[in-house]
Amino acid sequence: MAYSLAIDDLTVTLGDAERRFTLQAGQWSIAAGEVIGLTGPSGTGKTLLLELLGMLRAPDRGSYIATPLTGTAGTRQEFHSFWRDANAMALCAGARAGFFGFVPQAGGLLPFLTVTENVEITQRIARRPDESWLKALLGELGLNQIAHLRPGALSIGQRQRVAIARALAHRPFCVIADEPTAALDPENAQAAMGLLIEAARAGGTATLLSSHDYPTLEKFEMRRMGLQITSAPHDPNVVSTLVAMDKQRATSPSDGVDV
Numbered sequence: 001m002a003y004s005l006a007i008d009d010l011t012v013t014l015g016d017a018e019r020r021f022t023l024q025a026g027q028w029s030i031a032a033g034e035v036i037g038l039t040g041p042s043g044t045g046k047t048l049l050l051e052l053l054g055m056l057r058a059p060d061r062g063s064y065i066a067t068p069l070t071g072t073a074g075t076r077q078e079f080h081s082f083w084r085d086a087n088a089m090a091l092c093a094g095a096r097a098g099f100f101g102f103v104p105q106a107g108g109l110l111p112f113l114t115v116t117e118n119v120e121i122t123q124r125i126a127r128r129p130d131e132s133w134l135k136a137l138l139g140e141l142g143l144n145q146i147a148h149l150r151p152g153a154l155s156i157g158q159r160q161r162v163a164i165a166r167a168l169a170h171r172p173f174c175v176i177a178d179e180p181t182a183a184l185d186p187e188n189a190q191a192a193m194g195l196l197i198e199a200a201r202a203g204g205t206a207t208l209l210s211s212h213d214y215p216t217l218e219k220f221e222m223r224r225m226g227l228q229i230t231s232a233p234h235d236p237n238v239v240s241t242l243v244a245m246d247k248q249r250a251t252s253p254s255d256g257v258d259v
């Protein structure tokens with residue numbers, strides 16, 4: 001099974017009458033096997049957008065629909081409507097566990113589990129055991145030597161690699177990664193990014209990752225989208241809008257967009 005995702009007018013507003021932040025995710029789609037690199041200056045809402053797409057946060061309006069590839073056994077999912085269902089908590093938790101693999105900015109590992117157990121847990125929850133894939137992930141992310149340790153004994157970069165392995169372990173249909181290589185040295189960053197991209201293409205996984213590492217995004221030639229503030233400067237009602245970034249804009253940071 002593989003799914004493409006379609007977003008239409010997905011919008012959320014945070015704050016109160018004095019200061020508001022509105023994220024407008026617009027209209028776009030991501031195909032199965034495709035990888036999108038999300039960029040934007042600090043505070044433009046990258047984490048917020050990834051939380052919306054990872055079913056960690058409810059939108060105020062708009063649609064968010066997953067459609068299985070023709071000929072596969074999956075069923076269409078209207079994720080935006082899950083939040084309004086009487087069973088919202090169970091539906092959203094089920095989507096998070098089975099459909100998505102999420103790499104949070106801060107790792108989010110369980111402190112009482114070892115590295116192996118932290119990676120394996122997504123397979124257990126999704127009921128998709130696959131020991132050989134688990135071993136391959138630990139190996140490819142250089143985690144074999146530390147597989148028996150708990151997160152408290154790991155560096156931030158090691159934790160980030162564990163979080164990437166955990167997000168891929170249950171072979172989700174969509175991977176969402178919030179600056180997955182931010183804490184990694186260049187060599188590990190390239191390896192982790194390569195693995196995310198290879199897993200997406202080989203497994204037909206739609207993958208969206210945020211990053212400030214423009215050379216790496218360029219190197220892997222991924223499709224780019226960017227968030228930019230579209231409200232007037234000093235307006236307390238800040239509006240951030242997601243736009244497609246073409247290659248030309250991606251190499252010219254002079255327009256105020258952090259690309």
Ligand SMILES: Nc1ncnc2c1ncn2[C@@H]1O[C@H](COP(=O)(O)OP(=O)(O)OP(=O)(O)O)[C@@H](O)[C@H]1O
Nearest residue numbers: 014015016019020021041042043044045046047048
């Ligand atoms: N309760 C709130 N009221 C108003 N604005 C808020 C509230 N909570 C968060 N925000 C704003 O939401 C915006 C989105 O933050 P977010 O963490 O998603 O940005 P980001 O692009 O991921 O930043 P970074 O690159 O620094 O991680 C920020 O500008 C923040 O000030």
